[in-house]
Amino acid sequence: MTPTFTLRAIVFCSLLSAFPLPVSSQTLVERLGYSADTKLIVVHADDLGETHSVNAAAIKALEGRTINSASLMVPCPWFPEIADYAKSHPDADFGLHLTLTSERIYYRWGPVAPSQKVSSLLDQNGYFHHDWEANAHIDAREVEVELRAQIERALAMGVRPTHLDSHQYRLIFNGKELFDAMLRVAHEYKLPIFVTRDWFADHPYLQASLGPDDIVLDHTVTVEAGLPPEKWAEFYLAALKNLAPGVTEFVIHPGYDDDELRAATRERPTWGAAWRQRDFDFFTSNQFREILAQQKIKLITWRELARASKPK
Amino acid sequence: MTPTFTLRAIVFCSLLSAFPLPVSSQTLVERLGYSADTKLIVVHADDLGETHSVNAAAIKALEGRTINSASLMVPCPWFPEIADYAKSHPDADFGLHLTLTSERIYYRWGPVAPSQKVSSLLDQNGYFHHDWEANAHIDAREVEVELRAQIERALAMGVRPTHLDSHQYRLIFNGKELFDAMLRVAHEYKLPIFVTRDWFADHPYLQASLGPDDIVLDHTVTVEAGLPPEKWAEFYLAALKNLAPGVTEFVIHPGYDDDELRAATRERPTWGAAWRQRDFDFFTSNQFREILAQQKIKLITWRELARASKPK
Secondary structure (H helix, E strand, C coil), X not given: CCXXXXXXXXXXXXXXXXXXXXXXXXXXXXXXXXXCCXXXXXXXXXXXXXXXXXXXXXXXXXXXXCCCEEEECCCCCCHHHHHHHHHHCCCCCEEEEECCCCXXXXXXXXXXXXXXXXXXXXXXXXXXXXXXXXXXXXXXXHHHHHHHHHHHHHHHCCXXXXXXXXXXXXXXXXXXXXXXXXXXXXXXXXXXXXXEHHHCCCXXXXXXXXXXXXXXXXXXXXXXXXXCHHHHHHHHHHHHHCCCCEEEEEEECCCCCCHHHHHHCCCCCCCCHXXXXXXXXXXXXXXXXXXXXXXXXXXXXXXXXXXXXXXX | CCHHHHHHHHHHHHHHHHCCCCHHHCCHHHHCCCCCCCEEEEEEEEEECCCHXXXXXXXXXXXXXXXXXXXXXXXXXXXXXXXXXXXXXXXXXXXXXXXXCCCCCCXXXXXXXXXXXXXXXXXXXXXXXXXXXXXXXXXXXXXXXXXXXXXXXXXXXXXXXXXXXXXXXXXXXXXHHHHXXXXXXXXXXXXXXXXXXXXXXXXXXXXXXXXXXXCCECEEECCCCCCCHHHHHHXXXXXXXXXXXXXXXXXXXXXXXXXXXXXXXXXXXCCCHHHHHHHHHHHCCHHHHHHHHHCCEEECCHHHHHHHCCCX
């Protein structure tokens, strides 16, 4: 955040206190103190804590300041490494990547809550389910127990999260009951959650559950399975050239294409080691820096977005 | 095991059936059908499942056939990888490295049993204790619950263990109560445990608890903290040149000195990445093969040792 922006945000907040406005009439960028045509992006690394390779790549990219936000998987074995980093870098924009699945085969993790209290989330060996089959009964009360346990462990280990999001969007795209569980927990801990307007048409319960004080981003961009490796930069460059005004989160997955990550992800290429190396390479490139400048796109973090969540 | 040995073992077992001998009057090598001056070694890799680096190095060394036995840490994140390997290599000599601690800082794991049932084993964040402080109360009943849970998960995931041993010797050197818990579980699952006569003087309860049908190795060799890196080969060569007759387990810790293992072990050099690379290097070297031949030392596995546990 630039000093100019800080000043504008403070002025804006003061005005809000004096003259409360109907918040819903403003766009998010306006609530943040920008003109409606401003293009803001969060460059957000997912899955920190999952492997050392992902932690190391994300830290490198964050310190290069083109990736500016990330979220951490509390149940994962390398969470202590990134929690330690978060503790010693309290200004870093770290959320929690609430995790209810263990989607790989050779490298796995389980719940933070006592397993007996979250049995619908576990497979026969005690790990989180590899996937949620169509007939899986995921108990929303158990989900809430696990979400609280993840947040409590993060807090106990010194992490001060700026936001919450959902690993594999499990809490977003699986019906109102799970989304409401996430939202309840988010409200209790006073943390914004990652939701965009893009999702409302397909999942109307999102809009129905969200209140006027909840932050809703405008758009999100992420690489989907099937994009040929050689099209990576082209995909992101096109997305940035055609970026709509508003706040857009780029959900990316940086990692190093090294022995650990190759082994952990070897059963399928999607979100695998080479995929993650490509994300790392693009978002730490000069090409990325240059297009941000060229397109007058500004970076924003969840710490800054949170200030728009509730007029004070 | 050579065909010759198989024949001798069968003959020996048949004789035992016909004329039951007082087993305690024989040494272990004699029970195995060898002359009393025979030198047998198990070259045993510890800590499989802990990291990918350790799994990969151990598999490479096992396939080179100089390391011939290993044990697996069920609670660890990379256990699924080595369990998958064990399942597809049913002849490999894999035991379970019963684990009750999570001794690193940046990379950690917790129990297999429901956490509420093993709370004395857990730290405030739900991981196994980093260490057992002098005043820690480790509940032996909870230990037994966790040991059974580890064995049951291994069985459920297709591992058929040949033996049990104890990560950091926690179950061996911490009093009769914990050792008896391990022994009870071992008897129940009909698995030999790694104990040597070397330990009896300092821990007399070991001998007191063991029965005539339990296998007791004669000696063990392992590198202790403080050995300068340049002395590694010298240490092992001296141990092999001066090897006493009987069965000796070389407890070694192969791994690759790579990014993952360096990060996982970076807070201290003991049993760290460089340490494990040195073990890998020595036990896959021609130097090691040559001294085995020169000293007429034979390799033996736990699968073979188990045949000496109980006259049939």
